[in-house]
Amino acid sequence: MKGMTLIVKTITRLLLGFIFVFSVSIILFGHITPGGGFAGGVMLACVFILLVLAFGKKTALDIVSEKAISIWDSVGSLSFLEIALLGFFGGFFFKDFFSKGSPLKLFSGGTILWSNISIGIKVFASLFAAFMALAIFRVRRER
Amino acid sequence: MKSEHLLPLFIALPLGAGFLIPLISLIREWLADVIAIITVSILVVFAMCRLSDGVIIYDVGGWTPPFGINLVEDGLSGLFHIIIAIVSFLIVIYSIGYMKRYTARSKYFCLLMLMIAGMNGVIASGDLFNIFVFLEIASISSYALVAFGIDREELEASFKYLVLGGLGSSFILFGIAFMYSITGTLNLADIARVLQRSGNSHMVQFISAMFIMGFGTKAALIPFHAWLPDAHPSAPAPISAMLSGLLIKALGVYCIIRIFFNVIGFNMSFSVVFIILGVLSMVIGALLAIGQHDFKRMLAYSSISQMGYIIFGLGLGNPLGIIGALFHLLNHAFFKSLLFLCSGAVEYATGTRDLRQLGGLWKKMPITSATCSIASMSISGIPPLGGFFSKLLIIIAAVQAYDTLGPTAYFLASVTVFVSFLTIVYFVKLQKMALFGALPEKLEKVHEVPASMWSVLIVLAAFCIAFGVMFPWFIGTLVEPAYQVMLETSEYIIKVLGSL
Numbered sequence A: 001m002k003g004m005t006l007i008v009k010t011i012t013r014l015l016l017g018f019i020f021v022f023s024v025s026i027i028l029f030g031h032i033t034p035g036g037g038f039a040g041g042v043m044l045a046c047v048f049i050l051l052v053l054a055f056g057k058k059t060a061l062d063i064v065s066e067k068a069i070s071i072w073d074s075v076g077s078l079s080f081l082e083i084a085l086l087g088f089f090g091g092f093f094f095k096d097f098f099s100k101g102s103p104l105k106l107f108s109g110g111t112i113l114w115s116n117i118s119i120g121i122k123v124f125a126s127l128f129a130a131f132m133a134l135a136i137f138r139v140r141r142e143r
Numbered sequence B: 001m002k003s004e005h006l007l008p009l010f011i012a013l014p015l016g017a018g019f020l021i022p023l024i025s026l027i028r029e030w031l032a033d034v035i036a037i038i039t040v041s042i043l044v045v046f047a048m049c050r051l052s053d054g055v056i057i058y059d060v061g062g063w064t065p066p067f068g069i070n071l072v073e074d075g076l077s078g079l080f081h082i083i084i085a086i087v088s089f090l091i092v093i094y095s096i097g098y099m100k101r102y103t104a105r106s107k108y109f110c111l112l113m114l115m116i117a118g119m120n121g122v123i124a125s126g127d128l129f130n131i132f133v134f135l136e137i138a139s140i141s142s143y144a145l146v147a148f149g150i151d152r153e154e155l156e157a158s159f160k161y162l163v164l165g166g167l168g169s170s171f172i173l174f175g176i177a178f179m180y181s182i183t184g185t186l187n188l189a190d191i192a193r194v195l196q197r198s199g200n201s202h203m204v205q206f207i208s209a210m211f212i213m214g215f216g217t218k219a220a221l222i223p224f225h226a227w228l229p230d231a232h233p234s235a236p237a238p239i240s241a242m243l244s245g246l247l248i249k250a251l252g253v254y255c256i257i258r259i260f261f262n263v264i265g266f267n268m269s270f271s272v273v274f275i276i277l278g279v280l281s282m283v284i285g286a287l288l289a290i291g292q293h294d295f296k297r298m299l300a301y302s303s304i305s306q307m308g309y310i311i312f313g314l315g316l317g318n319p320l321g322i323i324g325a326l327f328h329l330l331n332h333a334f335f336k337s338l339l340f341l342c343s344g345a346v347e348y349a350t351g352t353r354d355l356r357q358l359g360g361l362w363k364k365m366p367i368t369s370a371t372c373s374i375a376s377m378s379i380s381g382i383p384p385l386g387g388f389f390s391k392l393l394i395i396i397a398a399v400q401a402y403d404t405l406g407p408t409a410y411f412l413a414s415v416t417v418f419v420s421f422l423t424i425v426y427f428v429k430l431q432k433m434a435l436f437g438a439l440p441e442k443l444e445k446v447h448e449v450p451a452s453m454w455s456v457l458i459v460l461a462a463f464c465i466a467f468g469v470m471f472p473w474f475i476g477t478l479v480e481p482a483y484q485v486m487l488e489t490s491e492y493i494i495k496v497l498g499s500l
Helices: A006-028 A037-055 A057-063 A066-089 A112-136 B003-024 B031-050 B075-101 B105-124 B128-146 B152-183 B188-198 B202-218 B228-234 B237-263 B268-290 B295-316 B319-350 B366-380 B386-400 B408-435 B451-469 B471-487 B489-497
Strands: B056-059 B070-073
Touching: A006 A037, A006 A112, A037 A057, A037 A112, A057 A112, A066 A112, A066 B003, B003 B031, B003 B056, B003 B070, B003 B105, B031 B075, B031 B105, B070 B075, B070 B105, B070 B489, B075 B105, B075 B237, B075 B319, B075 B451, B075 B471, B105 B128, B105 B237, B128 B152, B128 B228, B128 B237, B152 B188, B152 B202, B152 B228, B188 B237, B188 B489, B202 B237, B202 B268, B228 B237, B228 B295, B237 B295, B237 B319, B237 B471, B237 B489, B268 B295, B268 B408, B295 B319, B295 B386, B295 B408, B319 B366, B319 B386, B319 B451, B319 B471, B366 B386, B366 B408, B366 B451, B386 B408, B386 B451, B386 B471, B451 B471, B471 B489
Parallel strands: none
Antiparallel strands: B056 B070
């Protein structure tokens, strides 16, 4: 049996959903509450890292494959650049072109919400990729 | 579109290409090459478009400086932008042939694009913290690129580079933090304005020392050079050309010029430090280069020596010295890239870069040999090539520095001439061991590299000749505007901040 003991697996199974939802909420509400794209992205990566630690790397890679991590990584950065470029076509690079909305609502704060989401995706993918690189890749031993 | 709007695209385009390449190469691997070529071609066009314009200030997000982030493009950044655009364009074309031997081409081009974005960012940025951020983008991609071959030697070089580069970056970051603590701002022009009012305190001197250590590490000045002789030879040849031709200049020399001439303000004490660092780098770099048997390692030490020339010229502080240094920087970007690409071509064809195992290659690889000779003559300062005029300007400037330095100036001028002689010595050695002499038996089957590679060598060699033959034109169009920017700190402040 791969992974850790039954106790760890059971607790992980119970906790994972909560951590996941919490991390998504940290990303989405980053502009009105403490937190943001980076903190939420780190937590999101931790969900998968926890999965690797408790169940082994195969379980995690079945959900998000190496290729998918690489795609998410690029998508996160490209969407952030996209926000900057949309502003560029509206007058200035990084111009806040979105409506500001009413304060303390989810859809407020202009482009910050969207920037947080793309940063969240990027941080999640990069951190998880770095962790998996340590877990997956092996250097050929020299004789 | 107005040309000021091109400025953020210098950073956004290669950054976007860097992130697009891993995605698009999932469809077809060769698409990575196409995107890389398109990006660098557009950058060349943009850099050319910018030539005729004056100073451009771009407010990112529409926020005016000193409150918002701003990008500044003046003569100095224009010079660097055009060097980076042209050399990286040629290097990308060379890479397409050269990188066939490696796997993961898409990752290579992705990192290369990020490195270009980082360098363009450092040059365009108008505030200290963004300079640091872009400097790290460029440095981190270069750490990865040095280790690209993932052999034992390459990983070791990359680790050494990572540790020393990280140390240099921390000095820069500390310097920025202290600077922020005494001026309360990160905008370069605003810092300059505050420092003009408050004067040169001990704290400013301490910060300057930190910056000299940090940026000196990036520029590989002796005694901060230990990473370079390992890192530059270990990388794939186009990356060595990129590191030696562009990176040490964009991250090291450019930042030194911008901060010490436009922000802190150049004075006698900096002049002495720069002259000492410059002379040390010149002499020790050249002496160490003579003893090398590895083609690329010799070039790496030569880079240290030539960077010494540039810093020495800047340190002299007189007009001829600064113009000579900037012109030498322009020359060095082209001839050193050419030499590294030649070493790559030799390694590509023969499989070795050990000079003792090479010889007689001019019969087998005429184009590589001819271009290598042109670059060697230019770097050794043989007329009428570009290197001769830049070295001549620096030597005359050293003689002229008699007014400020006294008889030491003559001594410095003779040291400069002596180092120029040493440069000829080790390049003659390189020519003799690699290109001339008897052809070893096992190199009988060697033939010239593919056209995509040798055509780049020819273009770079043509630049080396043009810099010499048309040197007044190049000094007038590229170097002179950059020199004007360095002269006046107040001018820079007024242009960026207006009449605040």
